[in-house]
Amino acid sequence: MSSKKESKKTILAVFDDPDNTLAGAKALMGKGIKIREIYSPFPIHGIDHVLGIKPTRVSTIAFFYGATGTFLALLMIWYMNIEDWAMDIGGKPSFSLAQNLPAYIPITFELTVLIAAHLMNFTFLFTSRLFPGLNNMNPDPRSTDDKFVMEIVLDDNKKMSGDDIKSALQETKVVEVNDSHLLYKD
Amino acid sequence: MNYTFGGKTKILTIVLAVIGLAAIIYGAVATPERLLPNLLLNAFIFTAISIGGTVFIAVHYAGQGGWYSAVKRVPEAFASFLPIGMFLLLGLVVFDMFSTSETFKIWEWMDPEFQKTDRVYLNSGKKTWLNNGFFIGRVIGYIAIWWGFSYMLRKWSRQEDIIGGLGNHRKSMIASSIFLVLFGVTSSTAAWDFLMSIDAHWFSTMFGWYTFAGMFVSGLCMVTLITLHLKRQGLMPWVNENHIHDLTKLIFAFSIFWTYVWFGQYMLIWYVNLPEEINYFLERFSTNYRFVTLTALVLNFVFPLIFLMGRKSKRRYGYVTFAACIILFGHYLDWFQVIMPGTIKDKWSIGFTELGMFAGFLGLFLFVVLNSLSKHALVPKNHPFLNEAKQHHI
Numbered sequence: 228m229s230s231k232k233e234s235k236k237t238i239l240a241v242f243d244d245p246d247n248t249l250a251g252a253k254a255l256m257g258k259g260i261k262i263r264e265i266y267s268p269f270p271i272h273g274i275d276h277v278l279g280i281k282p283t284r285v286s287t288i289a290f291f292y293g294a295t296g297t298f299l300a301l302l303m304i305w306y307m308n309i310e311d312w313a314m315d316i317g318g319k320p321s322f323s324l325a326q327n328l329p330a331y332i333p334i335t336f337e338l339t340v341l342i343a344a345h346l347m348n349f350t351f352l353f354t355s356r357l358f359p360g361l362n363n364m365n366p367d368p369r370s371t372d373d374k375f376v377m378e379i380v381l382d383d384n385k386k387m388s389g390d391d392i393k394s395a396l397q398e399t400k401v402v403e404v405n406d407s408h409l410l411y412k413d
Numbered sequence: 414m415n416y417t418f419g420g421k422t423k424i425l426t427i428v429l430a431v432i433g434l435a436a437i438i439y440g441a442v443a444t445p446e447r448l449l450p451n452l453l454l455n456a457f458i459f460t461a462i463s464i465g466g467t468v469f470i471a472v473h474y475a476g477q478g479g480w481y482s483a484v485k486r487v488p489e490a491f492a493s494f495l496p497i498g499m500f501l502l503l504g505l506v507v508f509d510m511f512s513t514s515e516t517f518k519i520w521e522w523m524d525p526e527f528q529k530t531d532r533v534y535l536n537s538g539k540k541t542w543l544n545n546g547f548f549i550g551r552v553i554g555y556i557a558i559w560w561g562f563s564y565m566l567r568k569w570s571r572q573e574d575i576i577g578g579l580g581n582h583r584k585s586m587i588a589s590s591i592f593l594v595l596f597g598v599t600s601s602t603a604a605w606d607f608l609m610s611i612d613a614h615w616f617s618t619m620f621g622w623y624t625f626a627g628m629f630v631s632g633l634c635m636v637t638l639i640t641l642h643l644k645r646q647g648l649m650p651w652v653n654e655n656h657i658h659d660l661t662k663l664i665f666a667f668s669i670f671w672t673y674v675w676f677g678q679y680m681l682i683w684y685v686n687l688p689e690e691i692n693y694f695l696e697r698f699s700t701n702y703r704f705v706t707l708t709a710l711v712l713n714f715v716f717p718l719i720f721l722m723g724r725k726s727k728r729r730y731g732y733v734t735f736a737a738c739i740i741l742f743g744h745y746l747d748w749f750q751v752i753m754p755g756t757i758k759d760k761w762s763i764g765f766t767e768l769g770m771f772a773g774f775l776g777l778f779l780f781v782v783l784n785s786l787s788k789h790a791l792v793p794k795n796h797p798f799l800n801e802a803k804q805h806h807i
Contacts, residue, residue: 317685329684332676
């Protein structure tokens with residue numbers, strides 16, 4: 228994220244409509260302007276595709292979390308109901324995990340979901356570097372309400388001057404173009 | 414842009430229908446005891462597919478869905494098969510009530526002797542629900558509700574093309590909401606009547622939902638298959654992989670829902686192990702039906718779970734066509750193992766009678782539906798959400 232020293236060289240383009248933001252981002256990316264980040268009150272559909280963000284891999288890891296949950300659930304049930312204290316399930320005293328499996332499916336399912344969901348949450352927070360007490364990284368507080376803020380860092384676009392970028396921005400349906408030091412004075 | 418029904422497709426559906434007719438004649442002569450159960454099976458499956466299409470439309474009307482309007486003419490056309498399937502079911506019911514022959518019999522409780530002597534039937538309250546007059550009345554009620562709403566939704570949608578405005582949309586929304594409530598009840602009771610009452614002593618409270626899930630999945634598979642057929646003809650350019658993705662998502666979700674209900678029914682009965690309930694599963698797991706039952710479970714659960722989970726697999730037309738065919742066949746097998754153990758017991762087999770009749774009904778269904786599709790525009794041009802559907806992107 229941009230530190231306050233860097234923020235002087237940042238252009239903040241403010242949009243007031245998600246579709247215009249998406250179209251604007253598409254137009255800028257088409258001209259080879261790199262966008263660092265877009266701050267939005269809600270997820271804009273398709274924006275990750277436009278910004279060229281790689282698809283998340285959390286679904287792959289979720290499978291392994293789920294498999295862990297299944298294994299732990301079966302291990303727990305096996306120990307409780309078969310090994311340590313053999314249970315007669317529904318009048319079928321077979322004392323075998325495989326033969327009593329239908330009775331264990333609901334618990335196994337719930338624990339699979341529980342463990343996968345919790346570990347996925349923690350993974351998401353970890354990879355997004357979100358933790359309690361974190362400072363606000365949002366350059367313009369209005370992006371939590373009704374504005375969509377596009378952050379373009381000049382260091383990312385060495386081949387273009389700030390004026391080039393601003394004139395490219397004027398061709399989109401932008402509402403305001405701000406230099407970030409106008410908003411956040413050191 | 415209109416669909417012209419002709420050429421190879423038309424010939425193919427007619428050939429399939431003729432094969433079906435041959436299979437019926439062959440079945441009546443060579444394997445008479447297998448004829449009626451198979452008629453019931455196929456009539457029920459294709460009625461279920463047709464009504465599944467109407468449920469698809471009604472759900473989206475009631476929920477103010479947008480994207481479905483791109484493909485909504487396809488399930489609308491299913492309504493034209495509905496009377497054929499439903500009157501065939503009514504015919505089977507009436508025939509069965511007056512049939513005295515041992516060979517041509519589906520529902521054992523319709524036997525006058527059974528109604529006079531069976532103690533479970535007389536003493537458990539089943540008599541109030543399962544009696545000839547009420548049964549026929551209910552089937553007529555299903556026809557009135559299912560066909561009536563399907564017909565009206567289709568009619569208003571076509572009117573909307575001509576006069577525009579929001580009036581027809583609003584009417585359809587109200588009608589859809591009423592239909593969904595009525596269908597929630599009648600889909601359950603229809604499942605009890607046509608399928609569950611074959612084993613007159615057996616009962617399961619999950620059966621209605623189990624059958625509904627199968628109905629909806631089969632209907633969705635057919636919507637997807639016909640939409641992809643139209644796309645292959647170069648029609649419906651506004652339908653793209655996003656719409657197919659959503660359709661396949663629904664197929665996937667309701668396949669899982671089907672499994673959930675299947676397992677809910679199985680586990681409770683297995684666990685409690687009551688003689689009058691467990692009999693149903695003993696007939697299916699301890700006999701040679703076991704193979705059919707397990708294959709249906711694999712095709713309807715394991716197959717979609719593995720093959721339809723990924724995003725890319727839901728967006729490839731060839732892949733989706735293959736998967737929808739497999740799942741449709743899976744539900745054929747599922748309903749096969751629902752109907753056959755109670756009717757023809759161990760004399761079952763899957764031969765020319767079964768496959769030929771399935772092909773025949775498929776041909777008839779496709780002939781009627783595609784013929785109806787060709788008569789009207791494929792785009793509901795005045796649908797208020799059409800623009801949203803065209804821009805649909807996921």
